[in-house]
Amino acid sequence: MNSPFLSQINNPTDLKKLSLDQLPQLAKELRGFIIEIISKSEGHLGASLGVVELTIALHYVFNTPNDLLVWDVGHQAYGHKILTERKNAFETNRTLNGISGFPKRSESIFDTFGVGHSSTSISAALGMAIASKIKGDFEKHHIAVIGDASIASGMAFEGLNHAGVTDANLLVILNDNAIGIDPSIGALKNYLTAVKEGKNPKQNNIIKSLNFDYSGPIDGHDLPKLISELERLKKVKGPKFLHVITTKGKGLQLAEEHQVKYHAPGKFNAITGEILLKNEDNLPPKFQDVFGLTLVELAEKNKKIIGITPAMPSGSSMKYMMEAFPQRAFDVGIAEQHAVTLAAGMATQNMVVFCNIYSTFMQRAYDQVIHDVALQNLPVIFCLDRAGLVGEDGATHHGVFDLAYMSCIPNIIVCAPKDAIELRNIMFTASEGLNHPIAIRYPRGRGEIVDWKKPFQKIEIGKAKCLKEGSKIAILSTGTIASNVEKAFQSIENNTIAHYHFPFVKPLDYIFLQEISKQYSQIITIEDGTIKGGFGSQINQYMLEINANCSIKNIGIPDDFIEHGSILQLQEICKIDVSSLIKLFNSFLND
Numbered sequence: 025m026n027s028p029f030l031s032q033i034n035n036p037t038d039l040k041k042l043s044l045d046q047l048p049q050l051a052k053e054l055r056g057f058i059i060e061i062i063s064k065s066e067g068h069l070g071a072s073l074g075v076v077e078l079t080i081a082l083h084y085v086f087n088t089p090n091d092l093l094v095w096d097v098g099h100q101a102y103g104h105k106i107l108t109e110r111k112n113a114f115e116t117n118r119t120l121n122g123i124s125g126f127p128k129r130s131e132s133i134f135d136t137f138g139v140g141h142s143s144t145s146i147s148a149a150l151g152m153a154i155a156s157k158i159k160g161d162f163e164k165h166h167i168a169v170i171g172d173a174s175i176a177s178g179m180a181f182e183g184l185n186h187a188g189v190t191d192a193n194l195l196v197i198l199n200d201n202a203i204g205i206d207p208s209i210g211a212l213k214n215y216l217t218a219v220k221e222g223k224n225p226k227q228n229n230i231i232k233s234l235n236f237d238y239s240g241p242i243d244g245h246d247l248p249k250l251i252s253e254l255e256r257l258k259k260v261k262g263p264k265f266l267h268v269i270t271t272k273g274k275g276l277q278l279a280e281e282h283q284v285k286y287h288a289p290g291k292f293n294a295i296t297g298e299i300l301l302k303n304e305d306n307l308p309p310k311f312q313d314v315f316g317l318t319l320v321e322l323a324e325k326n327k328k329i330i331g332i333t334p335a336m337p338s339g340s341s342m343k344y345m346m347e348a349f350p351q352r353a354f355d356v357g358i359a360e361q362h363a364v365t366l367a368a369g370m371a372t373q374n375m376v377v378f379c380n381i382y383s384t385f386m387q388r389a390y391d392q393v394i395h396d397v398a399l400q401n402l403p404v405i406f407c408l409d410r411a412g413l414v415g416e417d418g419a420t421h422h423g424v425f426d427l428a429y430m431s432c433i434p435n436i437i438v439c440a441p442k443d444a445i446e447l448r449n450i451m452f453t454a455s456e457g458l459n460h461p462i463a464i465r466y467p468r469g470r471g472e473i474v475d476w477k478k479p480f481q482k483i484e485i486g487k488a489k490c491l492k493e494g495s496k497i498a499i500l501s502t503g504t505i506a507s508n509v510e511k512a513f514q515s516i517e518n519n520t521i522a523h524y525h526f527p528f529v530k531p532l533d534y535i536f537l538q539e540i541s542k543q544y545s546q547i548i549t550i551e552d553g554t555i556k557g558g559f560g561s562q563i564n565q566y567m568l569e570i571n572a573n574c575s576i577k578n579i580g581i582p583d584d585f586i587e588h589g590s591i592l593q594l595q596e597i598c599k600i601d602v603s604s605l606i607k608l609f610n611s612f613l614n615d
Contacts, residue, residue, distance in 0.1 A: 027053040035109050036083040047084065047247050051076050055275040058102050061114055063294035066416070067125055070273035070286045071171075072102035074201055074244075078169070078268060079103035081250040082197075085258065086165055092136045092152050096145035096170040098126035099287075100199065108134035118416035120589030126420060140420020141388065142174040142204075142358045146183030146196055153192035165258065167195045173204025173335060176212045177358040187263045188235035195257055195264045200241065201272040205287050206338050210357045220269055231265045240267030245274060284338055308474050311466045312409055314444045315451070316341025319378055320348045322455045329455060330370055332356060332379045334363040340380040340409050360385050364392035364404070371402040376455055383408040383423025383465060390429065397461050398435045404461045405454045411440070411465035412503070412552035413581070413595060418588030423465070424581045427502070428557035430463045431530045437462040437485060438530040440503030440559075444476040446527060452480040467504050467552070469591070488533035494522025497612055498544040502526045502559045505552045505600060512605035518613055529559050534566060541572035546612060551580040552600060579608070 029046060030053040033039050042050060055076050062069050080103070082093060088108070095101045105123065106114055109132065116122025127135035137148045149168035156164045174180060175198060187194055200216055202208050215230065220241050231238045237260050242249055250268070257264050272287075273279025278297035279286035291300045309317075323329040323345060331345040331353040345353040356363050360381055367379040381389070386408055397404050411423040430438045437460050441447040447466050454462050491506065492513065497520060501509050506525050513523065524540065526533065540547065547567075549560035560578030567576060581598050595601035599608070 027057060029053055030057055033107060034111060036088050036107060039080070039083055039107060044248065044251065047080055051080055051247065054080070054103055054106060057106060059276055060294050061117070063292050065115060065117060065119070066288070066290050067102070067118055068099040068288050070279050070283055071100035073276060073279060074270040074272040074274050075100045075169070075199055076103050076274065077245050077247050077250060078197070078199065078270065079107065081247060081254055082167065083107055085251055085254040086167065089133045089136065091165040091167065092149065094137045094145045094149045094168045095127050095139060096168065096174045097142045098139040101127050104134070108132055118588050120593045124418055124588060125416060126418070140417070141385065143170070143177035143180040145170050146180050146187065150183055150187045150190070150192055150194055153194045154190065157192065162193065165193060165195065167197060169197045169199055171204060172198060172200040172202060172213060172216055173208040173358055176208070176210055178361060184234050191262045193261065195266065196236070197266045197268055199244065199268055199270055201270045203272050203283050204335055204358065206284055206335060206355065208357070209355050219267065236263045236265040238265045238267070241269045242267070244268035244270035306474060308471045309444060309476060310470050311444065311447065311468070312339065312341040314447055314471070314476060315380065315407055315409070315466070316344040318448045318451050320344045322452060323349055323352065326376060326455060328374065329376045329378065332363050332367050332377060334358055334360045334381060334385065336382065342380055360389040361392050364389040365396045367404045368396040368400065368402050371404050376405070378405045378407055380407040380409060383411040383426045384421050387425065387429070394433055398433045401435045402461060403458045406461065406463040408463055408465040410468045412467045413586065413591050414468045415591045415594065416588050419585040422586055424553050424586070426463065426465050427529050427551065427553040427559055431562060432557065435460050436530065437528065439464045439528055441466060441527055442504055442506040442525050444471040444473050445478055446483070448476065449481050449483050450527070453483045456482065465503065471504065472507055483527070486528045486531040486533055488524055488526045488536045490522065491525050492523035494520050496520040496544065497522070497546045497548065498540050499523045499548050499550060500526060500540070500563060501550040502529055503552060505550055508600060508602050508605055509550060511602045512609060515606050516609055520613065521609060526559065529562065532562060532566065537563070537566055538570065541567060541570065541574055545574050547574050547576045548608070548612070549576065549578050550600060553580055554583065555580040556583050
């Protein structure tokens with residue numbers, strides 16, 4: 025595409041050479057550049073399109089990277105990356121060894137804080153501002169850009185609460201577009217809507233009450249107005265708050281009209297915006313849909329079943345429950361801590377609560393899992409979506425710690441079904457009543473079974489099963505990585521290797537483990553979670569306790585943060601892909 029202005033810009037110094045009346049054309053070129061690249065390479069589209077003008081204005085007015093700019097979550101930071109020395113590398117966005125889809129400190133001095141989870145920007149920027157003051161730097165600016173969905177989170181309010189009693193040189197910019205990944209919900213969203221529509225009295229302002237210098241709301245696509253207001257705010261000391269109204273997907277009509285779908289649309293036509301549909305006929309379902317549809321099926325028969333999700337009704341497929349039983353399904357916004365304790369409260373009243381939280385986001389509610397659920401032994405059913413390696417979103421989103429962080433908590437059952445049918449059946453089993461809380465983890469993407477809607481069957485808690493007989497070597501796996509093991513076996517003509525599936529990491533099937541320890545001289549554990557403290561570690565511990573006379577090798581995610589790339593590429597790095605397992609098994613057979 026023809027980009028006379030963008031082609032000249034590699035950093036904010038180049039940007040500042042443009043005149044004010046040239047910036048709208050630059051905004052058009054920047055939008056076109058993002059659309060052109062993401063239409064082919066995929067990524068987070070709508071959020072970055074919505075803040076093009078704001079991104080240009082911030083780098084035009086402030087002296088970045090000396091002035092510190094923090095982007096919340098980072099879905100909206102593509103324009104920022106392009107204007108800060110990564111334009112020529114943008115085609116590598118989210119690919120193996122390419123640039124990250126999120127701001128990342130090790131990638132650029134312009135990325136002042138690494139992000140991927142929401143609502144951290146205000147606390148981080150405030151920390152930077154206080155540090156600057158302690159060092160005697162009173163001129164440096166510290167800017168946090170946060171969306172209306174993220175600001176409703178408890179952590180964001182903790183940051184605002186502290187900032188309001190400081191004289192920190194902090195500017196919080198609220199990017200208000202009434203949507204995160206799904207539409208924003210809650211009383212704060214309704215309040216912001218009233219402010220935008222002029223229905224809220226000026227004196228009744230939450231932000232002003234927290235001692236911020238509040239301005240806005242202003243049109244976030246009006247570059248002259250944005251720049252004028254930012255220039256004014258540069259001269260105001262202390263905590264400041266600018267309320268900016270934007271449209272997610274701005275500049276691509278279909279993205280504006282279908283904001284949920286175009287958050288991360290996959291490949292699409294750069295001119296029309298039309299999503300390039302993949303042929304999904306006769307494919308196995310996504311695990312999230314198995315969860316969502318099964319939950320509705322169970323809820324139809326049990327009026328005590330409730331569904332909870334923190335801001336991910338589409339991603340988790342809780343949307344099916346919300347459509348079928350709107351009075352029994354709740355999107356609580358980006359509030360994982362609240363989601364867990366809300367579920368705990370409902371469980372005290374004998375409700376059957378399915379609390380669906382992405383594995384990586386559940387980390388944000390760890391104390392609530394321990395203190396509010398497990399300590400009181402409340403039978404909340406946690407469904408941990410996106411477990412294991414998730415691919416292009418990278419280290420902030422991989423759900424590789426759940427087996428370790430859940431298994432060390434007393435009272436809790438930890439389950440990793442190997443396929444859609446087992447997921448369905450453990451959900452049914454849990455809905456029938458358990459004496460303990462349970463965490464059920466399953467991956468992103470599709471399974472292997474097309475015909476998955478089988479009649480429900482109860483699963484015996486803590487019971488392992490033999491999938492393949494053998495005589496010399498035993499493979500012990502948990503979760504859907506069993507599929508890679510089974511595929512590897514297809515290339516090995518040998519009956520000496522057995523395969524055992526452990527759907528329950530806690531409680532482990534100790535009786536079965538005793539038998540395995542007596543029958544096999546070599547054991548290999550395989551998991552798509554961290555080796556440290558995970559499934560394999562627990563096998564090791566038990567084998568030591570019983571003085572088992574066998575050697576054990578643990579395969580899984582190494583003690584490192586795995587970066588972004590396709591799931592297959594990342595499995596290859598961790599040596600849990602099919603080809604790596606074939607080599608591993610052959611090496612043991614040839615010893």
